[in-house]
Amino acid sequence: MAEPGATGGALPIDQDVRPAGAILVLNAGSSSLKFGVHGADGGWLLRGRLDRLGDMPRLVVRDAMGRVTERRWPDPPPPDSVSDMQAVLALVDEQLPDIPLAAVGHRVVHGGRTFAAPVRVDAAILEQLERFEHLAPLHQPHNLAPIRRLLARRPALPQVACFDTAFHASNPPVEQRYALPAELHEAGVQRYGFHGLSYEYIAGALPALDGRAADGRTVVLHLGNGASMCALRGGHSVATTMGFTALEGLPMGTRSGALDPGVLLWLMDERGMDARALEDLLYRRSGLLGVSGLSADMATLLSSPAPAAALAIDLFVYRIGRELGSLAAALGGLDALVFTAGIGENAAAIRARVCEAAAWLGVEVDPAANAAGGARISSPSSSVSAWVLPTDEEAMIARHVRELLSGSQAPPHP
DSSP states (O other), X not given: OOOTTTXXXXXXXXXXXXXXXXXEEEEEOSSEEEEEEEOTTSOEEEEEEEEEETTEEEEEEEETTOOEEEXXXXXXXXXXXXXXXXXXXXXXXXXXXXXXXXXXXXXXXXXXXXXXSOEEOOHHHHHHHHTXXXXXXXXXXXXXXXXXXXXXXXXXXXXXXXXXXXXXXXXXXXXXXXXXXXXXXXXXXXXXXXXXXXXHHHHHHHHHHOHHHHHSEEEEXXXXXXXXXXXXXXXXXXXXXXXXXXXXXXXXXXXXXXXXXXXHHHHHHHHOOOHHHHHHHHHHSOHHXXXXXXXXXXXXXXXXXXXXXXXXXXXXXXXXHHHHHHHHHHHTSOSEEEEEHHHXXXXXXXXXXXXXXXXXXXXXXXXXXXXXXXXXXXXXXXXXEEEEOOOOHHHHHHHHHHHHHHTOOOOOOO
């Protein structure tokens, strides 16, 4: 697969590139690399994942026809044969030999205060993004690693960073502020919010689903292994449950959610825990896993008879209800709820309990519609509509890449 300008130098950062080929979308984590290839019409051509399971990397890709290709490497793999980008690019080239690769879009968790919209990345932009690594130490370094490798290996290939924080730049200053000294706020200690690419996709899909929800006061529940909620007014984010990091807000698969800061002081004083030990506790050993002692997976907990599993579910649902009341207050009322992401899209029992707990807000669930998975899961008489809407962050990134490189990108949300 040839990229534009492969025989020349890197394209100027302000050059208008009108990508006619495919867009490769990358979402890099600590032990896996998710990717997708989107065609010129916006539809996806390939989707896959590279997992590093010890010394036995595995690459699985599925095309639009449902055909699956899987690759494994020996233990240990030959030098450099399984670097994430080399493996993915080689397979994409093999699967789509006649479709040129126009650009690469990356999910980048943190854009700090600097980036409120997608940006084309060069060495200078990459250097700025590296300065935010301390704000998202478990995500940002892994997000940036493929960008760095591609800049070195394929400098002519346009790359675009799309930020999970950018959609929440429309939050009012009072929502972004912590009650800390001004010096710390100026140093970047503020509420940023995350899952923005998911919320942006939902906001863009709502007009075709429900005009009242699109134009009015809607709370979107992104419930997955990472979980958060976002208040939308007219499709713009005005408040969200995550803050300075992706720890704040709801309990998650292995993350604690909101916690009294005094607990951290107690753990430091009484248990002798340092920053790394606290990080491990809060990110990897808490949440549904920590409370249940069994699993971080909601489906596993729902099928378990263990009292601790029920307690973890009760806590998850209760905290959603608490946050929903807070977000409804920020909106001054509520017109619609939207469930999305793994739990939100697939766990009918969780949706039912959340809607039942929100009856005081005017939500009335339709049990049959909810069991069927929606799209609308509220009864016709419900004053607040409730919906199930699958999210697609990958498609959102591909759209941003095309708009940015064609010069048609809309301005950031005000």
